[in-house]
Amino acid sequence: MTALVIRGGHLIDPAAGLDALKDILLKDGHVAEIASPGKLKQSNGAEVLDATGLTVAPGLIDMHVHLREPGQGYKETIATGTAAAAAGGFTGVAAMPNTRPVNDSPEITRWMQSAERAAAIRVFPIAAATRGSKGEAINDFAALKSAGAVAVSDDGLPILKDAIMRETLSAAARVGLSVIQHAEDTRMTQGASMNAGATAFRLGLRGFTNEAESSIVERDIRLVQELRDARAHLHVAHISTAAALAAVRQARRNGLRVTCEVAPHHFLLTDEHVGLYNTNAKMCPPLRSAADRDAMIEAILDGVVDAIATDHAPHAVHEKEVEFENAPNGITGLETALGLSLRWLHKEWKLPLGRVLSLLSAQPAALLNLKGRGTLTVGSFADVVVFDPKAEWTYNARETRSKSRNTPFDGWTMQGKVRWTISEGRIAYSSVVSPMSISQNGLSS
Amino acid sequence: MNRSATPTRRQLHPPPVPALPFPYHPGSLLSASDLSLDEISHILKRATALENQNPLTRDRILSKRRVALLFYESSTRTRTSFELAAKGLGADTTLISSLSSSIEKGESLKDTGLTLRALGAEAIILRHNSSGAPWLLEAETRLPVLNAGDGMHEHPTQALLDLRTILPPLAPATKTCHPERAQRVEGPASSVTTPAIDQVTPETLAGVTITIVGDIQHSRVARSNMLLLPRLGARVLLCGPKELLPELAAQAGPGITIERNFEAALRQSQAVMMLRIQAERLAGLQLDLEEYKANYQLTGPRLAAQAPTVIVMHPGPIIRGLEVTAGVADGPQSVILEQVTNGVAIRMAVVERALTAENPQGGRA
Numbered sequence: 087m088t089a090l091v092i093r094g095g096h097l098i099d100p101a102a103g104l105d106a107l108k109d110i111l112l113k114d115g116h117v118a119e120i121a122s123p124g125k126l127k128q129s130n131g132a133e134v135l136d137a138t139g140l141t142v143a144p145g146l147i148d149m150h151v152h153l154r155e156p157g158q159g160y161k162e163t164i165a166t167g168t169a170a171a172a173a174g175g176f177t178g179v180a181a182m183p184n185t186r187p188v189n190d191s192p193e194i195t196r197w198m199q200s201a202e203r204a205a206a207i208r209v210f211p212i213a214a215a216t217r218g219s220k221g222e223a224i225n226d227f228a229a230l231k232s233a234g235a236v237a238v239s240d241d242g243l244p245i246l247k248d249a250i251m252r253e254t255l256s257a258a259a260r261v262g263l264s265v266i267q268h269a270e271d272t273r274m275t276q277g278a279s280m281n282a283g284a285t286a287f288r289l290g291l292r293g294f295t296n297e298a299e300s301s302i303v304e305r306d307i308r309l310v311q312e313l314r315d316a317r318a319h320l321h322v323a324h325i326s327t328a329a330a331l332a333a334v335r336q337a338r339r340n341g342l343r344v345t346c347e348v349a350p351h352h353f354l355l356t357d358e359h360v361g362l363y364n365t366n367a368k369m370c371p372p373l374r375s376a377a378d379r380d381a382m383i384e385a386i387l388d389g390v391v392d393a394i395a396t397d398h399a400p401h402a403v404h405e406k407e408v409e410f411e412n413a414p415n416g417i418t419g420l421e422t423a424l425g426l427s428l429r430w431l432h433k434e435w436k437l438p439l440g441r442v443l444s445l446l447s448a449q450p451a452a453l454l455n456l457k458g459r460g461t462l463t464v465g466s467f468a469d470v471v472v473f474d475p476k477a478e479w480t481y482n483a484r485e486t487r488s489k490s491r492n493t494p495f496d497g498w499t500m501q502g503k504v505r506w507t508i509s510e511g512r513i514a515y516s517s518v519v520s521p522m523s524i525s526q527n528g529l530s531s
Numbered sequence: 532m533n534r535s536a537t538p539t540r541r542q543l544h545p546p547p548v549p550a551l552p553f554p555y556h557p558g559s560l561l562s563a564s565d566l567s568l569d570e571i572s573h574i575l576k577r578a579t580a581l582e583n584q585n586p587l588t589r590d591r592i593l594s595k596r597r598v599a600l601l602f603y604e605s606s607t608r609t610r611t612s613f614e615l616a617a618k619g620l621g622a623d624t625t626l627i628s629s630l631s632s633s634i635e636k637g638e639s640l641k642d643t644g645l646t647l648r649a650l651g652a653e654a655i656i657l658r659h660n661s662s663g664a665p666w667l668l669e670a671e672t673r674l675p676v677l678n679a680g681d682g683m684h685e686h687p688t689q690a691l692l693d694l695r696t697i698l699p700p701l702a703p704a705t706k707t708c709h710p711e712r713a714q715r716v717e718g719p720a721s722s723v724t725t726p727a728i729d730q731v732t733p734e735t736l737a738g739v740t741i742t743i744v745g746d747i748q749h750s751r752v753a754r755s756n757m758l759l760l761p762r763l764g765a766r767v768l769l770c771g772p773k774e775l776l777p778e779l780a781a782q783a784g785p786g787i788t789i790e791r792n793f794e795a796a797l798r799q800s801q802a803v804m805m806l807r808i809q810a811e812r813l814a815g816l817q818l819d820l821e822e823y824k825a826n827y828q829l830t831g832p833r834l835a836a837q838a839p840t841v842i843v844m845h846p847g848p849i850i851r852g853l854e855v856t857a858g859v860a861d862g863p864q865s866v867i868l869e870q871v872t873n874g875v876a877i878r879m880a881v882v883e884r885a886l887t888a889e890n891p892q893g894g895r896a
Binding site: 276277283284287288289290291292354355356358359361362363376379380383404407408409410411412430434435 | 543544545546548549551552639640641659661662663664666667671681682683684685748751754777779780782783784814815
């Protein structure tokens with residue numbers, strides 16, 4: 087594998103406490119050397135990327151995406167989903183198991199990681215906690231882990247039975263996996279299509295109540311408390327209500343291993359963004375009230391939130407061009423997460439750049455136990471994002487690399503333009519024509 | 532990472548909520564709140580003019596224009612009323628109902644709408660069981676769409692016909708008419724019938740209280756009326772049990788108050804709209820009907836004791852013996868059949884507006 091030098095950039099590696107101008111040498115898929123500008127010792131013959139004026143950071147990691155393969159390639163494939171991820175600055179995505187069939191086996195877990203999927207970046211499968219995600223019988227977590235699963239979850243079909251959830255938490259803890267729960271008491275959300283509240287009443291739609299989320303989070307925390315000695319790790323997916331956040335906050339004060347992620351749409355939008363039945367503003371959990379949205383922002387600023395995750399959920403155009411109640415839940419998010427986080431969390435709400443990047447790389451890597459990822463210390467994987475932190479640009483959903491374009495952020499102003507995404511030493515995305523090909527063209531003309 | 536920093540409490544300036552878009556087509560009527568007071572006045576004027584016009588000349592207004600009635604739910608009043616209205620203006624109508632069309636085979640609303648447009652439909656009147664469906668149909672076809680009831684959301688022509696029904700008795704003519712018209716009221720020609728009121732203002736219903744009773748949660752009639760009536764100065768009281776009337780209904784707009792005591796609501800009201808319990812939308816909710824009747828049924832004695840002059844309305848269908856007794860439905864205070872009659876006049880005006888409005892300016896992004 088050829089060596090790659092990223093020269094003249096501003097390296098920010100929150101996990102290593104590094105924030106300085108550095109040159110960096112990538113070799114054989116790993117970080118080989120970091121040095122002050124112009125001081126690399128082993129860079130002879132390496133291809134050079136000029137990162138002057140740009141930020142160089144550990145490749146982003148999205149711990150919650152839906153890549154739709156196997157089974158629903160018309161919405162997304164692993165190839166298209168990871169291409170969108172690379173364009174968004176991600177070098178690793180954790181893929182939820184609600185595929186067709188459900189990823190509840192080592193075979194599917196391996197199939198998703200196979201080279202034939204032509205992934206642009208690394209895919210980390212999250213395996214189903216229970217067989218078929220039916221919430222009845224738990225899977226063989228040890229076998230799933232050795233096949234490459236990084237966590238277990240029945241995302242979208244939360245585990246409602248206390249006994250099964252307890253067994254899941256304790257079995258996962260035994261093999262060192264975290265349990266990711268989509269917190270929704272589905273018995274309370276029949277027919278619901280948006281947040282319960284004045285807007286839902288006005289639009290004549292049935293609502294998801296906050297309690298449907300917080301009651302499951304509270305129940306799960308009770309179970310973690312009971313399994314305290316087993317060091318069970320509960321990770322709350324796409325948390326969206328102030329009440330659930332309060333429960334997580336309290337659990338942490340009590341020393342429990344309870345973590346959570348927030349999606350960009352939940353710290354930016356409210357149920358009023360549903361407007362007049364915009365199906366691209368329909369997801370689960372739904373866009374909440376302004377008070378809940380503000381609580382998400384505060385929790386991110388306060389450090390209660392452990393990760394920003396997109397819940398990238400592609401759906402074909404025809405599936406979203408239907409009556410609001412009949413439209414599937416979910417929006418895409420891989421290409422907009424960094425631009426929105428920098429535009430709002432960093433620029434507007436003054437969260438330091440290093441902390442924004444940590445929420446998008448170091449912290450999710452730690453939550454999923456991804457060794458050598460989320461940092462750029464020598465020896466770690468050569469997963470890098472290089473971006474212009476000041477550049478403003480407008481997102482155009484029609485130009486997406488995803489197969490789907492169901493996003494509420496079409497036309498939004500983003501901050502921070504990705505120049506290169508490098509996955510294990512290989513350029514997975516580039517927004518510029520490479521200097522090499524320019525010079526070749528120059529010679530031939 | 533340092534997580535022990537004191538929590539920051541700052542003024543957040545989150546992304547703004549975009550303004551609600553207007554319909555693409557100026558002939559569309561999707562929500563009661565789409566209409567300005569001038570447009571409402573125009574519709575009321577045209578309703579009266581069209582009602583009084585010779586049917587043989589009225590027939591030429593929309594002669595051979597094509598109007599599709601697309602009905603995903605059963606309907607007696609609304610469907611017949613729209614059909615008679617369109618035919619009364621000379622339009623050709625065609626009815627597509629979900630049980631006798633490709634909708635049964637799984638055709639989407641978008642495809643059904645595009646098919647109707649390709650067949651020459653110039654406007655679509657839509658009744659649909661999903662809230663918001665008319666917005667989708669309009670966005671996909673760019674035709675004028677008339678909302679004939681969408682899910683639990685809105686039924687704007689019902690609100691307009693209800694308005695036409697209550698204006699003559701509740702809005703004093705002198706308060707709302709032009710001066711010259713007020714003088715004419717004294718003339719011999721107008722003394723025979725109540726003059727139609729055709730110019731509404733934010734004060735037209737000032738001092739008037741209208742109570743909507745019963746299954747507010749599932750009622751599109753309630754939503755359209757509670758959006759429309761306060762804009763004319765009326766106070767709207769909502770009355771019903773918690774299961775059918777959530778507290779947050781009062782936040783749906785200005786001028787809306789919840790009064791759970793039916794007697795107290797009746798005593799304050801000049802008009803009362805009784806609603807049917809929408810069994811088909813209760814979604815498993817169990818109601819004690821005897822208790823409901825005890826608290827909310829409009830009976831002769833209740834009416835005589837609390838509101839001997841109140842106007843009794845009902846959008847239909849009535850379940851006699853549940854929300855109202857037969858005696859009240861048929862009694863002297865009932866204007867239920869006038870509402871039905873007014874529906875044809877209002878819908879003539881609304882169908883005419885749909886097919887004669889200027890070409891769309893693209894109001895929605």
